[in-house]
Amino acid sequence: MLAIKNIFLKHLRKQLRDRYSIFWNLAFPLVLLTILALIFGGQTGQDISFDISIVMPETSQEISASDFAYAGIIDEVINNIEGSEDSRWFQFYQQKSDQSAEEFFSQEKNLLEAGDRHLILKIPEGSLPDPGLIAIYRRPGSQLSNIAADVMTGIISEINREINIAEGNVSRDQLLTTTSRQIDITAANGAERSFSVTEYLVPGIILFTFLISGVEILVGRISSMRSRGILKRYFATPLKPIQYFAGILSFIIVLSAVQVLLIYSWSSFIFDISLNIFNLNFILYMIFALIVSVSLGFMVLSLVKSRESVGVVTNALTYPMAFLSGIFFEVSGLTGILGLIVALNPMTYLVNGMRDMLGIYPSPTSELLNLAVPLIWMAGSIAISLMKFSWNPGSES
């Protein structure tokens, strides 16, 4: 136990005595959070509101919700939102009665391009059994536009569920119950409080620091000590590898806890956020995220032996993982190879899960995926580490 404590203290002292480590591991996440909040928020603590245009088909004005055409149902949903506390989230724009759909769409498209709208929903004329497709127009590169698209996609899924009910798959009683529940959930996310860009960023920055601690710091320290023969010297004593592992892991856990507290305190003090990060589920999920990062780190250490290569590989792994996961900004609109990376990236699911748990906005991926995908990565990394990891730098004669 004393050996573990001393290894922990050794890493902690190095952290506290090295000004570069202090900056990069403790101050930099706060700087990054501030910069991103200022860039994406425009001003500190700014609340998000989505400006969404709804382009209705011209025939829709005569369609009522009971007809179960898309337009009628959406019209009813929008009216419900506008009449509720959720209206703080959304500003809807609809065409005037004397305006044609195409004319309104053209006008709103210009506003979308100019940045005055976050999203356009173009509702089809269709009704059951062939309701048609809703076109969603978003502004490329706009984080809020992407978030708005995610939120509206969720609402449309609910509408589809209602259409399914209307088709007779589910009883009308269930429809009312389900619709009511859905409104309650939306109210819980939106009516009790709206979220700011900083609140959106805080879980992302926390996850980013875990990724840096688990991959960059852990891998950097172990590979440096491994290649310089320091670990070999340790293991020429009765010290067991598991004791060393426990010591450095304790350091990573304490460092991560300090980072979380610093990020939370900073964002509360400067940006006046109101997130409850101290609930048990969120704490457990953070621990899970840290374990995933640490296991990724050990996978790198297992596959890459030289100290120089390790640095290159960790950078090549952490930054794409961070930037293509939604940690800093929305990436759900990405397609092709980038979209595939987003879909395979465990950080995508971890950050979605963290934001969902904090009630920032509903996760676009399911709870099951938010657990399963990182778990698969963790299991794979641990399996590779068990097979390939070595505390020694390599064979020597």
Place this chain on the structure above:
Amino acid sequence: MSSSTDRAIQIEGLMKSYGSLKAVDRISFYVKKGQIFTLLGPNGAGKTTTVEILEGLKEADAGRIEFFGRKVDRIAGKEKEDIGVLLQKNSYIEKVKVKEMIKMFSSFYKKSLPVHEILEKVALKDKENSYVENLSGGQQQRLSIGLALINDPKILYLDEPTTGLDPQARRNLWDLIEALKSDGKTIFLTTHYMDEAEKLSDYVYIMDQGRIIADGTPEELIDNLGQENVIDFARNGLEDPEFSRLKELYPRIKSNPEEISVYVQDLSTALPDLINWAETADFKLDNLKIRRPNLEDVFLELTGKGLRD
């Protein structure tokens, strides 16, 4: 002849391979308690692998190890409690103070000497609050020996302890090693420096290509050469046919691009012959030195190559 009770370590048929390379090829030897034992060999001879097996850092593929009279499959935690190690490559952790480093290593053992005693032994009392990376090369090496002494070990493995040190620091370290021997420690030394091996060793094993090729005290090994004197001089670009004529005159001759060493029994006849040859060949005898053979010559004789090749 020693009995098994006075042996610190005895190994038989020790073997270790890396793929098709036999790094250690069924070697056997023993180390007597309280002696300084030296393993000599060029790079790649298998010294480091042998030592690392005995330090418990590597596992042998085959062979038997007896550690202070106890047969063991491998050197593990129990044996490591009695082993002190100074590795060939000593790298230091940044931002750690000397005292903290000693305390940390102390915590790895069940029993350890007090920090102040270690600091006094290696003359670093005034540096206890210095960062390790700020110590001089000699001080860092003394600290490494201090770390090897923390558990008051029965046997110390010192792998190239003076490599990279200045002459004064080397001599200081020799004094420290001799003092440790006086304290009754068994010391297992590997070194490239022949003068170091000759000065410190009670017994020497010479290793090449994974095998032990000779052993004895330094004096025995040198005497076994059968030559009393060595004449060294600069090669000065000497080539055939003059070089062949020189080899006819002196059958035991070693050369490299810079220097020629001639091994002779009787200097009174060998030296005039050499001068006559030089006059005939119109060769200038620069940097001429006459000396006694040393372990380097033994090594050259046995392996045909220098220790640093």
